[in-house]
Amino acid sequence: MILYKTNQNWLGDVSHLFKSWTMTRIVRAVGIMGVYSLVACLVIEKMNWGEYVQLNTSIFSLLGVILSIFLVFRTNSAYDRWWEARKQWGALVNNTRNFAIYVDSMYPEEEEDTRHWMASHVSNFCIALVDHLREGTELDKLIFLPKEEREVYEKKDHIPNYISQQIFKKIAADHREGTINEGDYINIKIQHQSFLDILGACERIKKTPIPFSYAVYLKIFISAYALLLPFALVTSFHMMAVPLAMFLFFALLGVELLGEEIEDPFGLDCNDLPTGDIAHTIKKNVFEILENRKPIATHERELYEKVF
Template sequence: MIYYKTNDNWFGDLRHLAKSWTMVRIMRSVLLIGVYAAVVCLTIEWLNLGRYVDLNTSVFSLLGVILSILLVFRTNSAYDRWWEARKQWGALVNNTRNLAIYVHSMFPQDNTAIRRYMGKHISNFCIALAEHLRDGTKLEQLIYLSEEDRKAYETKAHVPNYIALQIFQRLAEAHRNQEINEGDYINIKAQHQSLLDILGACERIKKTPIPFSYAVYLKIFITAYAFLLPFALVNTFHLMSIPLSMFIFFALLGVELLGEEIEDPFGLDCNDLPTGDIAHTIKGNVFEILESRHPVESRERELYEKVF
């Protein structure tokens, strides 16, 4: 994710466009349309074919309005997914803090083992979840892994789910051993359940993209509009139709591809959520609550830029 300060530097913010893989894709497509529009316009102008391609520009204005409505729906749907994902990770921050506070308050002060166990597993749940929503959990990023944990995690296809199981098993064991009473167990169980609720909500967002037919139809519509646009503009604007076609296509394709980028908010594109950074923020918060310290492992801010 690109970090910037709102309304700080207008032209400084524009430089971030060069870092976006989506913007690179847009500019490549715009250049191709520019070449195509140049071929069409130069051919029509040099061969004096304007009388054969006299298209009514009002039709394209109407089509542009229809296309704009479809793009607004597309962008709003993508942003809803992005914002829903952000709310889920915001809830994860709050609920992990609550869970850590419950553990710290309910267990005896001298029970450092349970605090270390919960700090490690709550942190690893969040780190594993961030990577699970991308290409799968990377065990080398988890903290304080014992050899037994590593062997167990290597056999699991869903590491965050297994870590949540380990957390609950330890709480259930504490309840059976009467380390915590019935009321505390009921309260802390609700906090643990919220972890799985958030996990399921994020998986729903990840695995339910915009319907394929709708996405393909919109791409076909934009492509057809871009290919026909030079024919509609050439008799009125002549060679100026080339930059006009490029600019209109830039606007339409840009909205579509930006919506496509934020549709999956868990990746490493420039506008995706900083879930890795949030997970490590949770790690620091949890260890401060449970052990009044930061974990030993240090980590630099994750770079949310796609290499091209």
């Protein structure tokens, strides 16, 4: 995710935009549009076909309004998904802190092994969730994972769910043994349940993109509008129709592709959520609460760019 301070540096903020893979795609598409418009305008101008190619620009103005309405809905739906994902990860930060505080109050300081086990598993739940929402959990990123336990993890398809299950089994076992009283058990159970609620909400966002028919229709609409645009502009603006067509296409395509980029907020695009950094912030918070120390540094800030 690109971090910046609003109202600080106009040109500096604009320059961040060109670090995005989405902007690279837009620039390439606009370049192709420029070549297409140049060829179309040259043919019409050199062959004197202007009288035969007369498209009313007012029709394109009306179509532009209709297309803008579609794009507004597209952008709003994509941003709603991005913001909902951010709220879920914000809730995960708060709930893991609350969970760690409950664990800290229920287990005496002498039970160092239990505190370390809880801190490790809560941290691993968040770290595993990051990759689970991308291409699948990488076990090498998990911390304090014994070899025998790793072999069990390798057989699991849903690592965050399994880690959550192990945490609750530990809590339930301690409750049966009397280590945790009934009141504490009920309270910490609610905090634990919130982990799976957040997991389910993130999976819902990940697996429910904008309806396919709507997305395809919008792409066809933009493509058809762009292909006909030079023919509508050339009779009035002649060769100036080329930069005008490129600029209009830049505006329309940019809104569509930026919406596509933030529609899945869990990836590594420049405008996606910094879920990896959030997960490691949770790790530091949990270890500080339960072991009164920072964990061993095992994470560098993620590089958010499209990788092929």
